[in-house]
Amino acid sequence: MADDKKFAGYICTGCGIGDRLDASTLEQVATRDGKMQSCKQSEMLCGAEGVQMIKDDIANDSVTHVMIAACSRRAKVEAFNFTDVALTRANLREGVIWVRPDTDENTETTQEMADDYIRMACAELKAMNKPAPSGEQELNKNILVVGGGITGMTAALEAAAAGYPVHLVEKSGALGGAVGGYYKVIPTRSPYAEPAENPVPAMIETIEANDKITVHLHSTIAKTDGAPGRFSVELATESGSSQTLSIGAMVQASGWKPYDANQLPEFAYDKSADVVTNHELEALAVAANGGPIKRPSDGKEVKSVCFIQNAGQCSDKEGHLSYFSGVTDLISIKQAMYFKELNGDCDTTILFDNLRTPGAGGEDFYRAGQQAMVTFSKGIASEVVAGDSLTVKFQDKILNEETEMACDLVVLATGMEPNSGPDPYALLALEEIEDLDERAKKQEEIIAVAPPSILNLEYRQGTDLPHLKNGFTDSHFICFPYETRRTGIYAVGPVRRPMDIQQARDDATGGAMKAIQAAENAGKGRAAHPRSGDLSFPTFRKEGCTQCKRCTVECPFGAINEDEEGYPMYNESRCRRCGTCMGACPVRVISFENYSVNTVNEQIKNCEIPEEWDEKPRILVLACENDAYPALDQAAQAGVEVNPWARVVPIRCLGSVSLSWVTDALNSGYDGIVLMGCRRDDDYQCHFVRGSAMAAERMSKVGDTLESLNLEPERVELYEVAITDIQRAPQLINDMADTVEKIGLSPFKF
Amino acid sequence: MSDLNTSMIEKYRSSFLKEVEANVEEGEWVKMCMQCGVCSGSCPLGKHWDHPPQEIFMMIRANKREEVLGSDSMWMCTSCYNCIARCPRGLPITHIMHGLAVYSKRLGLTPKKQPTAEFSQIFWDNLMKKGRVNELKLGLSMNFKDGFGEGVKNAMANQKLGQNMMKAKRMNPMEAFGGHGVKSPGDLQKIIKKAQEIEESKIQAAK
Numbered sequence: 006m007a008d009d010k011k012f013a014g015y016i017c018t019g020c021g022i023g024d025r026l027d028a029s030t031l032e033q034v035a036t037r038d039g040k041m042q043s044c045k046q047s048e049m050l051c052g053a054e055g056v057q058m059i060k061d062d063i064a065n066d067s068v069t070h071v072m073i074a075a076c077s078r079r080a081k082v083e084a085f086n087f088t089d090v091a092l093t094r095a096n097l098r099e100g101v102i103w104v105r106p107d108t109d110e111n112t113e114t115t116q117e118m119a120d121d122y123i124r125m126a127c128a129e130l131k132a133m134n135k136p137a138p139s140g141e142q143e144l145n146k147n148i149l150v151v152g153g154g155i156t157g158m159t160a161a162l163e164a165a166a167a168g169y170p171v172h173l174v175e176k177s178g179a180l181g182g183a184v185g186g187y188y189k190v191i192p193t194r195s196p197y198a199e200p201a202e203n204p205v206p207a208m209i210e211t212i213e214a215n216d217k218i219t220v221h222l223h224s225t226i227a228k229t230d231g232a233p234g235r236f237s238v239e240l241a242t243e244s245g246s247s248q249t250l251s252i253g254a255m256v257q258a259s260g261w262k263p264y265d266a267n268q269l270p271e272f273a274y275d276k277s278a279d280v281v282t283n284h285e286l287e288a289l290a291v292a293a294n295g296g297p298i299k300r301p302s303d304g305k306e307v308k309s310v311c312f313i314q315n316a317g318q319c320s321d322k323e324g325h326l327s328y329f330s331g332v333t334d335l336i337s338i339k340q341a342m343y344f345k346e347l348n349g350d351c352d353t354t355i356l357f358d359n360l361r362t363p364g365a366g367g368e369d370f371y372r373a374g375q376q377a378m379v380t381f382s383k384g385i386a387s388e389v390v391a392g393d394s395l396t397v398k399f400q401d402k403i404l405n406e407e408t409e410m411a412c413d414l415v416v417l418a419t420g421m422e423p424n425s426g427p428d429p430y431a432l433l434a435l436e437e438i439e440d441l442d443e444r445a446k447k448q449e450e451i452i453a454v455a456p457p458s459i460l461n462l463e464y465r466q467g468t469d470l471p472h473l474k475n476g477f478t479d480s481h482f483i484c485f486p487y488e489t490r491r492t493g494i495y496a497v498g499p500v501r502r503p504m505d506i507q508q509a510r511d512d513a514t515g516g517a518m519k520a521i522q523a524a525e526n527a528g529k530g531r532a533a534h535p536r537s538g539d540l541s542f543p544t545f546r547k548e549g550c551t552q553c554k555r556c557t558v559e560c561p562f563g564a565i566n567e568d569e570e571g572y573p574m575y576n577e578s579r580c581r582r583c584g585t586c587m588g589a590c591p592v593r594v595i596s597f598e599n600y601s602v603n604t605v606n607e608q609i610k611n612c613e614i615p616e617e618w619d620e621k622p623r624i625l626v627l628a629c630e631n632d633a634y635p636a637l638d639q640a641a642q643a644g645v646e647v648n649p650w651a652r653v654v655p656i657r658c659l660g661s662v663s664l665s666w667v668t669d670a671l672n673s674g675y676d677g678i679v680l681m682g683c684r685r686d687d688d689y690q691c692h693f694v695r696g697s698a699m700a701a702e703r704m705s706k707v708g709d710t711l712e713s714l715n716l717e718p719e720r721v722e723l724y725e726v727a728i729t730d731i732q733r734a735p736q737l738i739n740d741m742a743d744t745v746e747k748i749g750l751s752p753f754k755f
Numbered sequence: 756m757s758d759l760n761t762s763m764i765e766k767y768r769s770s771f772l773k774e775v776e777a778n779v780e781e782g783e784w785v786k787m788c789m790q791c792g793v794c795s796g797s798c799p800l801g802k803h804w805d806h807p808p809q810e811i812f813m814m815i816r817a818n819k820r821e822e823v824l825g826s827d828s829m830w831m832c833t834s835c836y837n838c839i840a841r842c843p844r845g846l847p848i849t850h851i852m853h854g855l856a857v858y859s860k861r862l863g864l865t866p867k868k869q870p871t872a873e874f875s876q877i878f879w880d881n882l883m884k885k886g887r888v889n890e891l892k893l894g895l896s897m898n899f900k901d902g903f904g905e906g907v908k909n910a911m912a913n914q915k916l917g918q919n920m921m922k923a924k925r926m927n928p929m930e931a932f933g934g935h936g937v938k939s940p941g942d943l944q945k946i947i948k949k950a951q952e953i954e955e956s957k958i959q960a961a962k
Contacts, residue, residue: 371789378772378786380772381816382816401813404810404817404819
């Protein structure tokens with residue numbers, strides 16, 4: 006194999022690189038130290054001529070490995086897009102000349118910085134292979150939509166409209182879901198003046214007439230196996246029959262369930278049939294069949310009704326929902342207008358504290374409610390007294406008095422709870438408990454209250470999509486709203502967060518498009534976000550593996566299963582290519598073709614460490630390519646200075662950082678190490694969700710390493726850096742330089 | 756309590772808001788208040804009001820009929836229009852306050868001895884005589900509205916003010932003998948009388 010490799014270096018002297026640096030020295034470094042078989046210069050490498058030169062060398066001289074020393078790897082990606090070779094970039098523009106002042110006394114250190122980056126890039130290239138798809142891929146265009154509510158139906162229709170066959174699975178005997186039972190819906194079009202017709206019946210008709218959509222009623226998912234592009238989904242029907250579908254990607258639209266109002270004894274929900282939830286009122290309005298809405302207790306026409314907003318939600322009381330469901334104020338306005346429409350001169354009061362009417366037409370709809378003579382009273386209900394006529398006691402927040410009102414019907418504006426499957430990590434967390442009896446006991450407790458599984462995934466990391474907060478399915482809120490932590494399975498609608506019909510339909514459309522993209526990507530062996538298009542995938546050296554299972558447990562995306570012997574089984578189309586498994590592996594047997602423990606180690610080793618009396622420290626910066634590295638690039642554009650001792654190595658995710666990089670760097674004489682990743686934990690911004698958190702956990706033990714080497718703990722720092730930290734990111738590096746100056750150089754220089 | 760008041764109570768038993776909508780000038784805006792409180796915060800005299808506009812609107816919705824109509828508050832409005840300029844919902848709050856004051860007066864519910872109410876009546880009566888306000892007589896009527904003894908005291912207290920007004924030619928002592936007016940006050944009085952008849956018939960019809 007080694008004979009087939011041909012290494013070529015290219016040095017760009019444009020953008021001022023040639024003026025600030027000695028290009029012939031750079032070329033010498035690339036060929037002598039970096040062992041490039043050829044090295045060429047260009048005044049504008051990203052121009053048509055420069056790019057053609059590289060293309061010609063690849064075609065005519067069978068160059069397989071290309072090192073480009075020019076701008077940052079984030080710049081000119083389209084020009085330097087050579088898919089058939091292994092490629093690396095030495096960052097001479099943003100990494101060197103833009104962060105160093107152009108003065109005579111700095112010329113020497115600036116040149117050293119550039120030389121080092123060339124050495125490092127060449128060394129990395131030597132350890133890389135050209136990534137290629139595994140060859141296991143096939144294109145499967147079938148999209149599975151779980152849940153036949155308005156969200157699921159929208160996803161099915163959108164995917165079908167794009168030409169993809171859809172299987173729509175619904176647990177109950179009819180499509181329509183929660184909204185199917187509504188009298189009318191919140192208007193989504195101007196002038197937002199009155200409740201709109203329920204769109205569900207028309208949608209059901211369209212779905213039934215669509216030959217691309219196969220509807221499976223009374224069906225649940227008994228088992229899901231495989232990966233995007235080759236999911237094997239076993240459906241079980243109520244009658245006991247089953248069938249297996251071959252699926253490319255999935256959309257989970259399992260929706261929501263209403264909050265259990267039995268937890269609100271203060272509002273007499275359990276005592277009076279005339280206290281109903283907003284969800285139950287829809288059934289009363291439908292049952293009225295165009296006539297006046299009647300009381301459930303005695304069938305008397307409702308003459309006065311009171312809506313209690315935020316019943317059991319937006320509250321820190323035990324048993325209440327801590328969050329606001331976003332849509333319940335608009336729902337109450339809509340339902341109050343039912344009474345104005347159906348019950349003639351009915352007294353309709355909405356007791357609110359904070360009335361929130363989000364969305365384009367929200368405020369207009371609120372005004373429409375006021376125009377229709379719905380009374381909005383700012384007050385907090387404390388109690389409902391049951392009786393022939395109900396008495397609502399409340400505190401009037403404007404008149405500042407305790408008061409009460411009588412009414413025939415009370416509607417509680419209760420919130421939405423997600424219809425999620427059990428949280429897979431609830432059980433996995435128990436593996437930490439050493440006492441087996443206690444673990445079994447805790448396990449029973451969790452299983453007793455866990456909802457039934459929705460997807461029944463045959464994954465090492467559990468049967469369903471992981472949760473974030475309050476049982477809602479985790480999806481990447483900041484950057485990729487549909488991406489869950491199981492590749493190729495997209496959570497949409499209120500299972501993801503509380504939302505109204507319009508939001509859910511928009512969400513479903515987005516999710517359907519992402520599912521199509523996932524199926525197509527899987528067919529080509531390409532990664533989903535954020536390394537979309539990446540062909541590399543992790544493999545492991547079986548003879549070195551100790552079956553420790555860290556990779557299978559720590560993979561944020563549940564991509565790795567275990568075989569019977571406990572060896573990892575990779576499913577590359579579930580993989581997002583973050584390398585968290587690589588960082589987890591204590592025996593360093595996991596690697597990508599173009600990114601491995603070795604590629605980074607080579608970079609670390611091939612930076613020249615000056616002798617101690619040179620008084621030139623070296624600071625290793627491992628910067629996450631998603632946020633920290635772009636932040637440093639932008640800092641360079643803004644002309645923020647970075648210390649000349651710093652050597653920045655981009656990494657895929659902080660989660661991929663192998664502890665050996667830190668140990669080896671310290672051993673080989675680096676004076677300080679700065680690790681930069683994204684924000685972690687509940688309000689994470691880590692593109693790989695858990696990578697940054699994993700790294701923080703692993704690095705918490707780095708103190709022991711430092712102690713054993715007799716080094717100061719300040720030499721290794723881990724920071725959360727956002728892409729906007731343009732001033733802060735370089736400052737953190739400069740701070741480390743100050744620290745090193747204070748505590749002195751590392752004693753490990755040879 | 757007037758007949759009109761009793762019949763209005765009968766008619767709008769359950770909803771004072773509807774009564775306000777039907778009978779108070781610009782009253783149909785009251786329901787559009789969203790209780791943000793900007794009007795109350797903007798009123799330069801707000802701290803002298805028993806109930807600032809936001810509260811008045813809430814009291815109307817809460818059926819506090821007697822408290823609203825018997826209130827001193829809407830009489831305190833000086834028509835500075837701050838509230839109208841600032842109301843995010845565009846309510847004509849100043850006009851509603853005057854509308855409420857007029858309605859309460861019509862029903863005979865205005866607090867006795869409410870100074871603004873008394874002044875308004877004296878001003879109107881003065882104006883109607885000749886179609887122009889007679890400043891001297893207006894001043895005297897205000898001073899002596901509570902009887903002769905109080906009047907002398909008030910006149911003494913306002914002596915300096917009166918002298919200054921005369922010096923600045925804002926008040927003419929000769930006005931005491933008849934005073935200026937429009938060309939034919941009789942015609943003006945006829946116009947006003949007709950307008951009042953129309954209004955009265957509307958009020959009776961609204962019973």
